Amino acid sequence: MIPLYAYRDNSCDPKKCTVKKLEKFGLIKIVTTIPAIPRSTLILDPTAEQALSPADRMVRSITALDCSWEVLDTGAFTSFRLHRALPFLVAANPVNFGRPFRLTSVEAIAAALFIMGEQDQARAVLAKINWGIRFLEVNEEPLDLYAAAKDSAEVVAIQATYLD
C-alpha cells in the first residue's frame, strides 16, 4: 500500500471534490499548505517531463494537486524532486468523460497506483466514487500495457500508439 496525499487550496468546489470523499474513509490525507507535503513524495503533475511508469513503484507516497484546473500552478512545487505526468488515459468522470489527460485527482491517483502494481489499492480508492470503477473499464487496455512496461521510455512508446 502506498500512502496517499492531496494538496488542496480550496479552489475546487468542496461539494464536488473527489479527494474529500476518500478522506472520509481514511484513504488519503489532505494537506492545505505546501510545507505539509512530504518532501520525498511523487507529485502527480500533468506538466512534468517524465511519464509515470512501473519503475516508480518504490515511491514513499503519492500526492495529487487538488486545485481547479484554472488556477493550477505547478511552478509552486518545483522544490519537490519527483514530478510525474500520467500517460494517455481518458477521464470517466461525468464532467470530462472521454477527455484525455484531464483526470480528477482520484482518477489520477488510481491510475498511478495501477501502473505501479497496486491494483487492489486503485480499486479500493475508485470504489468510493459513484462512477469510479468505470475509469478502470474505459482504460483497461492502456492501463494493463503501462503496468507491464519496464520504464518511462516504454510507457511513452505505448502511449504513442494511442496518440497516432
Ligand SMILES: C[S@@+](CC[C@H](N)C(=O)[O-])C[C@H]1O[C@@H](n2cnc3c(N)ncnc32)[C@H](O)[C@@H]1O
Ligand atoms: C487539477 S486537479 C482537479 C481536481 C478535480 N476538481 C477533482 O475533484 O478531482 C486534478 C489533479 O489530478 C492530477 N492529475 C490529473 N490529470 C493528470 C495527468 N494527466 N498527469 C498527472 N497528474 C494528473 C494532478 O495532481 C492534478 O492537479
